[in-house]
Amino acid sequence: MESVRVQDVTFVNGEVELAGSLRMPVDADLAVAGVVLVGGSGPTDRDNGTYFPPIQRHLAEAGFAVLSYDKRGVGQSSGDWRAATMDDLAADAVAALGFLRARPEVRPQAVGLFGHSEGGWVALRASAGRGDLPWVVTSSCPGVSPAEQERYALGNHLKGLHGEGHPEVRGTLDLYDQLAEAGRRNADFSTAQQLVDDAGAPPGLAYYWGDVDERLWSFLKRKQDHDPTPDLLRLRCPHLALFGGADPTVPVADSIRVFASAACHSARLQRAALTVEVFPGGDHRLRAADSAALVPGYLDKVSQWLADRVGPSTGGSG
Template structure:
């Protein structure tokens, strides 16, 4: 059944996975453009913690419909994200795009994807693979490199925030990280990975491994060498990449360089333009220290989308 204006709970399917979400449609005349919002890593629900609601409200006020959904195995969605791959998550995003396009109040040719962090990888993969082109892709805080490289950067920043950690300990943890990546590449078991951590982890830093179990280790192995650049090269639509200049999780300068290099490829589709916006002082979620969005971020997001449709 089609959804009219207002906000309602919806469900759609990818194979035997039932995905549950919220669809909000502005009360504007005519058929509306729309976005599918994809949350970040881990058990992300349709609100991506508390990040998506204010973005959703701003897009609605700009006349843009928004569909966001619980990741498989989270909230009201069935399935299991830990047992999935990025391809599985991208296929879920594909199902969300197709569901949104099918709504009578939505202009199907004006539907795009907005993905945060890991959700940016998922959105790029979905957009590159979709048979029917999406109108645009927006990524926020999306690394331009693999998780193995990005995690190394995040780990250094995390350790430097911990009191009484010396550079020698940081070097040891980075060497441990590199050993775990190598172990993952050769298919090492969780037991072997745990032995590596117990042998090489500096005293006083147990939090590095405390929440990893066997299933999460298998997920990490599947994901660790994902490279988003080939998906960006295959895009057939405009891409807006937004970053917080003070992001401690993603190496922003390197990500901008990698995305920019992909955009300069001569084999790129001419529709696949790249716009990069870095907001000084903002963090991984494009938030300032006071918890509000960076100046201009929400207006930039809505204005860029409307200009592309």
């Protein structure tokens, strides 16, 4: 017998209609805590590829209502994520939060946000300054800017192709730096593409540049210098930050330093305690090496941390 029921839902943020899936324990007793899952960068759907389904199932089986949604312009959601700002994406997350809180089976004061990668920045922006959230969780969320994070990921990719210290690594990273500076000057796409062409379009750059067109370039320019620190300083709820120790995409040690520095700042409320968990060997999606499975202990850590703060329910749906 199934312990979880799944329902397709829609909700709105202004003119944008967002489509998603709501998972609910079958024996929910009108007192269920809730989790909104916010996907990562690019055209992420309600399952964030293959990453969210095991999290959705685990949390719902643990007694939580779980809502995830197609990013605007993806799947069955209207709008265009490439035309969005971080504030727009955060407003979508807030709309999801409001929708889940309004469900009769859900305790509105026990609903929080879980953001993966870029979705962590979105969740932090949506949570900043709010005193009505019980917690926020970020998973593989960089503490550095998108420009720094992309450079780190590109560098690791190039080193895997050519080896440490190869001239191609330095040359391609120099080209990346030129593109980042072009973005800061608000250069148009043709100008940026000319930089790539003049450099001979090094093959390793395709990791970053392969899918970039005019619309995506505009989005990258707006996003590249986003700084999560102001949102971290304005948190008014506990924060669980999860990382894979072998993440090739996010500078984990640097990110933890930023999160810890914000937590130690005098502007941070005492209630906004920081918990950091690093899972050795975990990649960007917290998978174990050479495996599609999540690292051992990851799912239990998430559900237990949430339950310790709000409980999955007040009654028998455990």
